[in-house]
Amino acid sequence: MRKIVTTFAVGLLALLAWQCEQPVKGTVIKGQIDNGSNLQVFLDDVGVGGASNVVGKTEMGPEGGFELKFPEGIEPGPYQLRVGAQRIGLFLDGTEKVVEINGELSKLQTYDFEVEGSETSESMANMFQKLVRREAKINEVKTFVDTVSDAGLGAFMAMQALGTSGQFLDVQKDAVARLKQERPDSRMIEGFDQLLGAIEQNKAKMEASQLIKVGQEAPEISLPAPDGTTYSLSDLRGKIVLLDFWASWCGPCRKENPNVVRVYEDYKDQGFTVYSVSLDGMDSKTRKRMTSETQIEAYMQNQKQRWVRAIEQDNLNWKYHVSDLKKWESVAAQKYGVSSIPKAFIIDRDGKIAAVGVRGAEEIEAEIKKLL
Numbered sequence: 001m002r003k004i005v006t007t008f009a010v011g012l013l014a015l016l017a018w019q020c021e022q023p024v025k026g027t028v029i030k031g032q033i034d035n036g037s038n039l040q041v042f043l044d045d046v047g048v049g050g051a052s053n054v055v056g057k058t059e060m061g062p063e064g065g066f067e068l069k070f071p072e073g074i075e076p077g078p079y080q081l082r083v084g085a086q087r088i089g090l091f092l093d094g095t096e097k098v099v100e101i102n103g104e105l106s107k108l109q110t111y112d113f114e115v116e117g118s119e120t121s122e123s124m125a126n127m128f129q130k131l132v133r134r135e136a137k138i139n140e141v142k143t144f145v146d147t148v149s150d151a152g153l154g155a156f157m158a159m160q161a162l163g164t165s166g167q168f169l170d171v172q173k174d175a176v177a178r179l180k181q182e183r184p185d186s187r188m189i190e191g192f193d194q195l196l197g198a199i200e201q202n203k204a205k206m207e208a209s210q211l212i213k214v215g216q217e218a219p220e221i222s223l224p225a226p227d228g229t230t231y232s233l234s235d236l237r238g239k240i241v242l243l244d245f246w247a248s249w250c251g252p253c254r255k256e257n258p259n260v261v262r263v264y265e266d267y268k269d270q271g272f273t274v275y276s277v278s279l280d281g282m283d284s285k286t287r288k289r290m291t292s293e294t295q296i297e298a299y300m301q302n303q304k305q306r307w308v309r310a311i312e313q314d315n316l317n318w319k320y321h322v323s324d325l326k327k328w329e330s331v332a333a334q335k336y337g338v339s340s341i342p343k344a345f346i347i348d349r350d351g352k353i354a355a356v357g358v359r360g361a362e363e364i365e366a367e368i369k370k371l372l
Contacts, residue, residue, distance in 0.1 A: 027074045027092075029081070030067040031101035033060065033108070039084040041066045046078040046089075048156070048191025055079075064105075077188055078156050083108060089128065090121040091153045120150045124157065131161060138162075138362050142171055151179040155192050164195075166203025167357075172196060211337025212356060218243070218347045219335045221277065223322035226308050231320050233275055234351065240272045240371045241347040242364060245338045247279040247327075248310035253342040257314040259361040260344075264318060267368055271349070274318045277332045279341060280307040281325025300325060346371070 029043060043056035056068040060083070076094035080087055081101065086108040090099070096118045103113025111129035115121050127144055130136035145158045158175035162168040176192045207213070221243075222232040233243065244260060246253035264274050281303050282296070290296045303325060311321055324330055332338075336345065346355035346367045355367040 026069065026071040027096050027099070028067060028069050029056070029090075029099045029101070031065070031103075033064045033066070033083055033101075033103060033105050035105040036060050036064045036066075036083050037062050039105075040082075041068065042082040043068055044080040044082065045075075046080050048078065048159075048188045049194040050191060052080060075187065076150075076152060088113065089124060090115070090118065091124045091150070091156060092118055093120045093150050093152075120148075120153050123148060123150075124153060127157060127161070136161075138168075138360060142168075145171060145175050151175075151182040152186060152188055155179045155188065159192070159195055164199050164202055166199050166206065169196075169199055169203060172199065210356060211335075212345065212353055214353050214356060216353050218345070218351050218353055221275070221322070221332045221335070223277070223324050223332060225319070225321050226304065226311075231275070231322050233347075236273060236275060236320070236347075237351050238271075238349050240267075240349060240354075240368055242272070242274045242358075243336075243345040243347055244274055244276045245279060245333060245336070245341050245343045246276060247341060248306045249280065250341050254310070254314060256342045256359060257316060259359070259364065261315055261317070262361045263364045263368065266365070267372075268318075270372060272368055272372075273320065274316075275320040276316065276318070276322070277330065278307050278321065278323035278325075279327050279330055279333060279338075280304070280323060281327050281330075283327045283329050 033039075037060055039060050041058050041060060042054050044052040045055045046052050055074075056070065058066055058068050060066045066083075074092055074094065074096070076092060079090040079092060081090055083105060086105055088101075088108045088111065092099070099115065099117040099121065101113060101115050107113065110132050111125045113125070115125055123144075127136060127141070130140070141157070141161045145154045145162075148154045148157070155172075155175040155178070158168070158172040162172060173196060176189070176196060179186055179192065180189055212219070218233060220232065220234055222230055222234075224230050233241070242260065242263070246257070248254075260274060264272070282300055286299075287296060290299065307323060307325075322332075324332070330338075336343075342359065344358050344364070345353055346358055346364070348354045348371050354371060358364050358367055
């Protein structure tokens, strides 16, 4: 009898051990979110180019733990985990068994959390964290898109991180083409094709509306500097010129200025310079509200001082700073169709437009290198 009991116990232990060794069936997404107790948790299938659908729902426990089970597994593609009002993105390749997410509720949207069990989600979270912190440069994003192991993630990041202006349309097209080649049956392809079509249309509209186009002669600008010296754009023929429209009151312009400074310092000895047109000053509507010439003069002097102070504060150390101090009614801005700033153009050594709407040190530098 004792032998039978012993044999049964050994058999039971072997069965339990065998069961423990069996792989998890389907996919489980779980985690611990501090300060998220008792909140609802949703997992949305993010429709590429379409609507998102809820594919899972649960409630967090009193300690912030949650678990979503998908017994049949989960399809590859982008997903969104919603915890209360917070949202984070995931990208699953379809092979995941257990995906675990740990973090603090208020930091989820800045991608300040840990994710394990999904290599693609971890890669995407790392890149988005850099983008949120403004640490990722355009070339780094392009490299990620080109080299990430999952072609679907590459195409998704190309759309998410490179925008819809059409400026990086070639990169986005290449990413989708790679997905079609590696995974021709992917459910994401149709949505990406729709997005590419929309980006192409947007780019065509923008190019059609631009007053200044690549290849044309750069319209002449001849305006005074703060000290009264008149500088003409044509005087710089033979140099590569960044024509930069900005203003002291323009926050995005002031944030862009360090990029311009960096490029200027790197290439000023190679035939490159900057010609800056300020949209500081007073427009006609403001002028009409003034009650006397004395008041107008005082206002204009203040605007000029703000312009000069910004040049000094931002270390804009080139000499070609000009303005007619007419804000949006600037003759130069009207010639170049400038309706928002910062707005910059690259002009080649022959005085022709080489690039329109360049921003960021990397992008400006890339255009300069083409012309050197």
